[in-house]
Amino acid sequence: MSDAAIAAGVSASRTSVLRGRALMVVLTAIALVVLPLLPGFESDFARSLLTQMAIAAVFALSFNLLFGNTGLLSFGHAVYFGLGAYAAIHCMRAINHGLPLPIVLVPLAGAIGGLLSGIVFGALTTRRAGTIFALISLGVGELVYAAAFILPGLFGGEEGISASRTKAVIDLGFPLASQLHVYYVVIAWAIIAAMLLHAFIRTPVGRMCHAVRDNPERAEFVGYSAQRVRFISFAVAGLVAGIAGGLHAINYEIVAADAVGAQRSGTVLIMTYIGGIGHFSGPVLGAIVITWLQSSLSAYTAAWQLYLGLFFMLMIVYAPAGLSGLLLRHRRIAHGGALARVLGSYVVAAVPIVIAMAGAVLLIEMSYRLATQPELGTRMRLLGMSLDAASTWPWVLAVCSLAGGLALLRMTLPLVRVAWQRALQAP
């Protein structure tokens, strides 16, 4: 084969890959456009939840550019989200006062705000990676959060700064009056941001991010400055976080100091990790699952943060590749009857897990009720049972169920292990 033929072959396979990706984007976009129109999603609550998921997904994707791709663990990523959100809300106020721009372009202001703050703080903090970077990002986060209260004119302090998304000179025939419209704007920007990130990872700089993450010394020897690569990655992550912040500003029409706070930084870290940092779509998955958990669990129990924290710790210990990693593992054995056998072993193992979890939930819920909501009394309904937290037997039941479940689990886990071994050995 001549060089020209090889080149033609390579470019042909590239075109087909690109065509496949373009098809993916189009299909995803269509699905996302149709989704809020499906039955069950007509309420503003459901649409608002979808909007929140999309915003969280953009933020988590931006976080994963730092964490998963560049190896920078940040405890203050909300800074760039929040500063982007503040830039956006100030832009919205200007539009309210007659600036001739459509509201749909407000996330652009967020992107600029996120990028600028990313450049300023990135220049300071990307000198080293690893533990030190994590510490410094935490310090910067606290600094900006405290500054938000010291400079109330710019940040609005506790109450925050509000603006209207409907009051604009130019509305392009698309007034953001309903939650559905907001959803569409957010989705459009989310797709743009995701494509931007996906493309960035495939540029030479994006590839060097991986090299700098895995072996900075070697990257330096190849001729790249590890610090500059980290800095560029940091700035791009700031930009995308700023877009997410801008979408937050449009969705809530208010930005307060909590937008830059440690809570938000921690949540995006948990989302990204639980979703899985090894795959591009992992953070999206994490954002969807955690946002849904936050809204549904918090309706049922006051202890939802405890459940979330325990879930996070279990994932770190037992599934460091995250949910997307777990899914990928199962896709690999999705041939013959292997997957069915593995799933069958899960059903057996699930029984003791459910028993143990029921015990743990009983313990946690009763303790929470006694400690934090004594005004509601000790009688409560849990897991379909009516019980009195002041009497002894529910506690005995809970402890027995937890301990018994765990003991049974030790007996059933070998089944899962054997099923996996067989699945991996199967041709």
Add this chain to the structure above:
Amino acid sequence: MLELATVSLLNGIVYGLLLFMLSSGLTLIFSMMGVLNFAHASFFMLGAYFSYQLGRWIGFWPALVIAPVLCALVGAAIERYGLRRVHASGHVAEILFTFGLAYVIEELVTMAWGRNAVSNDVPTAIDFALFHVFGSTFPAYKGLMMAISVAMFGALYLGLKRTRIGLVIQAALTHPKMVSALGHDVPAMFVLVFAIGSGLAGLAGVIGGFMLLTQPTLAHSIGPIVFVVVVVGGLGSLSGAFIASLLIGLLQTFAVAIDYSLLDVMRSAGMVVTRASPMYELLAVKVATVAPVVPYLLLVLMLIVRPRGLLGTRDV
């Protein structure tokens, strides 16, 4: 002026020594195990709650001993059954694990003692005036805290630099295989180090609990400052942490006492500054308002001027 300076100096030293009590355990764990324990302030909080509870049951003096021991046991269990499992996945996994742990401990404390602050008052045994300065009294519990903090520094310093076990533990960080080949049980040493670090945090919590509000958000409110101390002092340096603690304590206490802004300085220098001037809001901020940010400003400044920290041996 002299009065203000003396009182601020004293308060600054007290606050600085409290910060050192907190950061000593963190520095110990970091320099020996390479683990940045995000849940360190949570052990501080556990110490405060344990001593509150034990103090009600059996009195303050036994609680002063038992509460830190309980914290050390909790720390040992967490190292043995949690941290050790993620050790193979690297330092980032360890940091994340302790980060999750901080969340969980905060919620568990809420579960046990409720969301509001408990009335963790200074026990009568140490609640008397040690001496008087300019009409204000200096309570004995602050004196006790200072003594414990300084003793902690001395014991840790000597223990690490001058005892056999200290040297072996230091060697285990960089050459774990060699140390275990020489017949030392490295995993057991890590459990010991983590337990001592957690116990020190617990001891700090017993005393520090009186000076701060004992509530579930305690760990979160004090945690970040401790990390600043560790970075400013130089990662893993005990003496550095000691100096940085005092520095931050003094800076913050003096900042609180200064009720002037840049604007006042400029005006007294004869400059005309009005609301329309650029950066007016920034200039009008009083130094006292900035006090909570001082540690973080110091952190950023340190990164620019001397990235290795005060006594650090390598650039961060």
